[in-house]
Amino acid sequence: MNLSLSRQRLDFWTVVTIAIIVMLSLLLILPILRVLLLGFIDPDTGQFTLGNFIEVFTRNYYVNGLKNTLFVGVLGTIGACLIGVPLAFFTTRFIVKGKALISTLAILVLVSPPFIGAYAWIMILGSNGVVTNFFGNFGLDVPTIYGAHGIILVFSLKFFPFIFLMTQTALNAVNKSLEDAAENLGCSPWQRFYKITLPLVFPAVSTGAIICFVLAIADFGTPAILGRGFRTLSTIALSAYRSELGGPPTMAVTVSILMMAISMLALLAQRRILSKRRYASSLTNLPVPVRLKGWKNALVHVLSHGIVILAMIPSAVVVYTSFLKTNGPVFVGGFGLESYQRIWRDAPEAITNSFLFAITAVVFITIASGLISYVIVRRETRAAASIDFLMMVPYLVPGVVMAIGFVTVFRNGFPDVFSAATLLIMIYFIRRLPYGVRSTTSSLRQIKPSLEEAAVNLGATPLGAFMKVTVPLILPGIIVGSLMSFITAINELSSTLIIYDSGTITMPVQVYVAVLDGEFGIAAALSTILLLSTGVCVYAVFRFTENRDSAFL
16 A cells, blocks of 8 residues: 555656756756855865955945946946837837837847857957047047946947837737726826836836846856956956966955855845835726827937847848858958858867857757646645756856856866856756746746646556656647747857867857957857858747737746
8 A cells, every 4th residue: 555655656657756856966967066065165275264255245246246246237237228219119109110120129128149249349449449530530539339338328229128018018908998098097198108107117227227237247158248348247256267377266256155145145135125015907998109299200210220229230240241152351342252162171070069059058958848838737745846046047147157166066076077068058957947947837827737637538648748748748849848948049259268178169159259269250150150050940939829928938
């Protein structure tokens, strides 16, 4: 009787749940705990100490890095809000021609490689940029893109789609009678917006803002390329890690812990603010876009399309530059394919590695996301709730932190059995797994459990019911999640820079190195390949999902 009872408890999905917990413990919890532990270890004596954190908070080098990180993170987020919220309001409250095009371009901006924007703006406003040289011909000095202001500009134009898409969805669900009542009471359009509309969509705006802030403080490529001496915590962490090679990376880890703490505090602050107020609104009397006339209509169209066109300029510049004729690293005028010839001749392994590592990681993500989503949605247990919570962690942990954790656990803590390629695939897998799980979970919640139960009652095994009934029904969600995982994995830079070696260089790393070396032709050609790969995946996502905006959030 006891044996029969134990078999019933240890069913197929219980075994899967245990396997998922073991996997997350090894690939997620253990590296993060290792990072946290190393931050309290004295590198010389191996004893517990708070000296690492004391040094971070007292030495100007680290304090300035912290101030710089918060400065560009906060202002970049504010800039994204100042762009995203008005754009969302214009496209939901007024009839704007080409609204679908605006959303599509915003999504392309969102999923394009983050460091490409920084590189492209160098081509425009760098020391030898197109705009800089144009005004220089007239004796006018234009401020270059280097420094904090350039980083803030790139962050604002890169991350505003988070604000725009989330706010747009929320604005479409606002009860119009609330705004009408404010208008009847004599409120001006501006008063109606900030007293009624904005508070109703504040949860969406704040959620998008938190995502922007977390991504901004974790971003490595933009401050590394545009900083020119302006250091942030992400660039300091990588520099500290490289200087500590051969010993425990205590200072790199300590800086990384500080980055994680900032992300966690920002998330907790947002949730605390939301918990104090109620934002619910009945989904009735939804707003209807109105048609503007005259100069107002022209202004709304110019601003709406101008914003996304401005944000797409870096991508257009990259593609254009890749077809310019070059002689080595120098552009010589006219058009040619020399840059592409050079990457096929000098850097073919970067292209091969990028696709190989990303596709391999996505294969595992596809399998794991289906099983994890089923456990989260169908198994109402504490273990399932814990797994659901852990799926949020990779969003909050910067790539530099995860990479340092992987190196200290799997390279320094284990025998030398994990190659750089294996570690890269593992870290791509765990960092991008939430994209697959989130998309698949959304699809699975729409499927009634009775369909699977009927299959089991007819004699199918739990695995058989899952494969033959559930998987075909949630296949679009699985495909969308896999494509999103691929887009983000193939563009991964910060964690790759710590783990890669000469045989595992990827396209993002090659672009980063090429920009630092002044090889803008090679950087443009590789970036164009990345943009093309991303664009193809975005098109595929559009084909497999009806709500294209939500698929990317």
